[in-house]
Amino acid sequence: MFQFIVRRILIALVTIFAISIMSFVIIQLPPGDFLTSYMARLAEQGDDASEEQIQIMRESYGLDQPIYVQYLKWMSGVVRGDFGRSLEWGVPVADLIWDRLAMSLLVGLSSVLFVWSLAIPIGVYSATNQYSLLDYVSTFLGFLGLAIPNFMLALVLMWIAFSVFGQDVGGLFSAEYQDAPWSLAKFIDLLSHIWIPMIVVGTAGTAGLIRTMRANMLDEINQPYVETARAKGLSERQNIWKYPVRVALNPFISTVGYALPSLIGGEIIVAVVLNLPTIGPLLLRGLLSQDMFLAGAIVLLLSILTVIGTLLSDILLALLDPRIRME
Amino acid sequence: MTQNNVLLEVKDLKVSFYLTEATVRAVDGVNFSIEAGKTLGIVGESGCGKSVTARAILGMVRRPGKIIGGEVLYHRAGQTIDMAQLDPEGPEIRSIRWGEIAMIFQEPMTSLSPVHTIGNQMIEAVQLHKSVSKSAAEAVSVDLMRRVGLPYPERLLKSYRHELSGGMRQRVMIAMALTCSPRLLIADEPTTALDVTTQAQILDLMRDLQEEYNMAIMFITHNLGVIAEMADDVIVMYLGKEVEVADVDTIFHSPSHPYTQALLRSIPRHDVDVQRLETITGTVPDPTAVPKGCAFHPRCRHFVPEACLTPPSLLQVADDHQVRCTRAYEINEHLAAAQTE
Numbered sequence: 001m002f003q004f005i006v007r008r009i010l011i012a013l014v015t016i017f018a019i020s021i022m023s024f025v026i027i028q029l030p031p032g033d034f035l036t037s038y039m040a041r042l043a044e045q046g047d048d049a050s051e052e053q054i055q056i057m058r059e060s061y062g063l064d065q066p067i068y069v070q071y072l073k074w075m076s077g078v079v080r081g082d083f084g085r086s087l088e089w090g091v092p093v094a095d096l097i098w099d100r101l102a103m104s105l106l107v108g109l110s111s112v113l114f115v116w117s118l119a120i121p122i123g124v125y126s127a128t129n130q131y132s133l134l135d136y137v138s139t140f141l142g143f144l145g146l147a148i149p150n151f152m153l154a155l156v157l158m159w160i161a162f163s164v165f166g167q168d169v170g171g172l173f174s175a176e177y178q179d180a181p182w183s184l185a186k187f188i189d190l191l192s193h194i195w196i197p198m199i200v201v202g203t204a205g206t207a208g209l210i211r212t213m214r215a216n217m218l219d220e221i222n223q224p225y226v227e228t229a230r231a232k233g234l235s236e237r238q239n240i241w242k243y244p245v246r247v248a249l250n251p252f253i254s255t256v257g258y259a260l261p262s263l264i265g266g267e268i269i270v271a272v273v274l275n276l277p278t279i280g281p282l283l284l285r286g287l288l289s290q291d292m293f294l295a296g297a298i299v300l301l302l303s304i305l306t307v308i309g310t311l312l313s314d315i316l317l318a319l320l321d322p323r324i325r326m327e
Numbered sequence: 328m329t330q331n332n333v334l335l336e337v338k339d340l341k342v343s344f345y346l347t348e349a350t351v352r353a354v355d356g357v358n359f360s361i362e363a364g365k366t367l368g369i370v371g372e373s374g375c376g377k378s379v380t381a382r383a384i385l386g387m388v389r390r391p392g393k394i395i396g397g398e399v400l401y402h403r404a405g406q407t408i409d410m411a412q413l414d415p416e417g418p419e420i421r422s423i424r425w426g427e428i429a430m431i432f433q434e435p436m437t438s439l440s441p442v443h444t445i446g447n448q449m450i451e452a453v454q455l456h457k458s459v460s461k462s463a464a465e466a467v468s469v470d471l472m473r474r475v476g477l478p479y480p481e482r483l484l485k486s487y488r489h490e491l492s493g494g495m496r497q498r499v500m501i502a503m504a505l506t507c508s509p510r511l512l513i514a515d516e517p518t519t520a521l522d523v524t525t526q527a528q529i530l531d532l533m534r535d536l537q538e539e540y541n542m543a544i545m546f547i548t549h550n551l552g553v554i555a556e557m558a559d560d561v562i563v564m565y566l567g568k569e570v571e572v573a574d575v576d577t578i579f580h581s582p583s584h585p586y587t588q589a590l591l592r593s594i595p596r597h598d599v600d601v602q603r604l605e606t607i608t609g610t611v612p613d614p615t616a617v618p619k620g621c622a623f624h625p626r627c628r629h630f631v632p633e634a635c636l637t638p639p640s641l642l643q644v645a646d647d648h649q650v651r652c653t654r655a656y657e658i659n660e661h662l663a664a665a666q667t668e
Contacts, residue, residue: 222389224437228500230387232452233424236416243440250442321442322487 008314012307023299024071027292033063034087034290084293093297104278108263111202119206123213142207154200154273170275200270220244253317257310334543336360340397342383349615353379355567366544368558372611376567377547381513385424386415426456429504433516435496439488446484449503456507471502494525511543551594563587566622573648583650583659585627629658
């Protein structure tokens with residue numbers, strides 16, 4: 001087991017290194033650099049920066065150097081915890097991203113919990129009562145959730161929150177708690193806001209997960225080991241939750257790790273609509289303005305989180321499924 | 328057969344499967360009884376309803392199947408319970424399952440959970456029926472595993488099914504079945520998935536344990552050799568009905584039903600030199616379209632339209648020997664005449 005974990009960690013480090021190179025290169029791929037898009041914006045506003053000024057800025061940011069030099073400079077900072085300065089905002093990247101990353105994780109984790117706590121019981125029920133009315137109803141609602149675009153659902157829920165609950169909508173905090181230090185009241189305020197993004201981000205995933213759980217369960221509930229458990233005198237409920245559900249869950253455990261990037265990707269539009277202080281909109285802006293240190297740092301951090309998540313789910317799966325440990 | 332020795336009586340049991348296209352009468356009025364401490368062999372081709380009968384006894388027929396008639400009378404100290412009337416998920420039948428009637432299956436590999444240890448599953452079986460501590464349940468398990476010839480039982484408790492060989496898995500299943508000293512063990516093709524040597528070992532083991540625990544065994548198989556070795560009484564099933572019921576000697580030496588006779592002709596014998604083994608002509612009919620009258624008639628060499636197109640009833644041809652064939656007497660006389668010639 002120890003050997004297994006060490007090997008996985010080494011593989012993870014190599015993966016992160018490869019991702020850092022690729023993300024840096026891809027962000028640089030569009031023609032021009034931050035300064036060309038900066039100049040274009042200045043020109044739109046009627047301003048003009050002189051050639052000299054631009055040249056000075058280019059040198060001070062190191063943009064005139066070859067790409068591998070830029071990469072190495074950036075990476076030598078990253079390993080010391082310095083992600084560089086955001087070209088657009090003029091502040092250290094680290095100041096911009098940590099709060100937002102935390103909020104993204106919060107929204108992501110709460111929607112994962114939402115998805116799981118809804119989809120697993122429904123999937124189990126659908127399989128054990130296959131072709132029943134509720135099986136059809138949950139399938140229908142699941143597909144409906146899958147089909148409705150996220151931004152649409154976000155708008156509808158905002159309207160409901162506003163007209164039914166009289167809540168101020170958008171964002172994750174009410175105005176008075178925006179810059180307040182953390183307190184119980186602020187936490188409660190957060191909970192009263194987070195349910196909208198939680199549902200919006202989670203709905204599409206719930207539908208998929210119900211179907212997967214249902215299919216996995218249908219594969220398992222007719223297995224002889226379930227029949228043995230029944231012959232032993234276990235009640236149906238004990239039997240279902242102890243044996244087939246345990247086996248049917250394994251594929252989920254192995255995918256927890258990469259639930260994160262897809263959640264953040266799916267969250268960008270929702271975050272824009274709902275005005276959430278999460279990382280998605282920041283990444284979008286960074287990419288549009290070719291703010292490579294900001295965008296690069298975000299992509300790198302997300303990748304690291306994904307790799308760590310996958311590592312954790314691998315370890316968890318090995319703990320839960322003895323057949324994995326053998327290999 | 329003395330009545331007070333009877334452990335389980337199945338009377339006119341009927342199980343149907345309601346499929347979208349048709350209704351399959353998998354078990355269509357089966358009768359038999361099992362005596363305490365004896366072995367009843369149930370033999371028949373695939374699809375004859377033998378496994379469904381076994382599951383119906385314990386109320387374990389799954390949708391779309393349903394018990395639609397008959398009785399499963401279980402006799403215990405001054406009490407008779409009709410198990411077919413019990414709620415299949417209720418506490419009464421669940422306490423009889425494993426506690427008094429245990430069951431082992433054909434596939435020892437998949438009969439065990441892939442993700443739980445052997446110990447977990449054995450201790451669960453003990454604790455479901457006896458209020459004992461975990462360590463006491465573990466001691467019972469270790470003891471039984473040693474009894475069924477499993478080496479290093481303490482270590483085996485911590486292992487998983489994929490770490491065991493086929494024979495070991497079936498030994499584990501047998502040990503698990505014995506945890507509550509059941510009065511009846513239903514064994515549904517327990518040796519079919521094993522190689523021949525392992526098969527012989529498992530059969531020996533089951534016979535020893537039967538004596539030691541004075542337990543009845545209902546042994547389901549399609550293998551007549553296994554029946555000859557294990558059974559005291561035999562019922563031969565064809566398309567959901569028993570066609571012949573007798574003790575094991577009668578079945579092998581003077582079978583009266585054309586189907587039983589045909590089955591016996593189709594196994595190789597060391598004392599008769601034949602070029603080619605006989606097979607039963609035709610195939611088992613589609614269970615959704617069972618032939619009229621005697622279900623065996625399209626494959627029967629003694630078929631005559633006058634006698635065989637009405638459903639035959641069970642004929643008592645001798646003490647403890649019943650045959651479901653209208654022509655049984657004629658066929659027997661014919662055979663006897665042929666033998667004396």
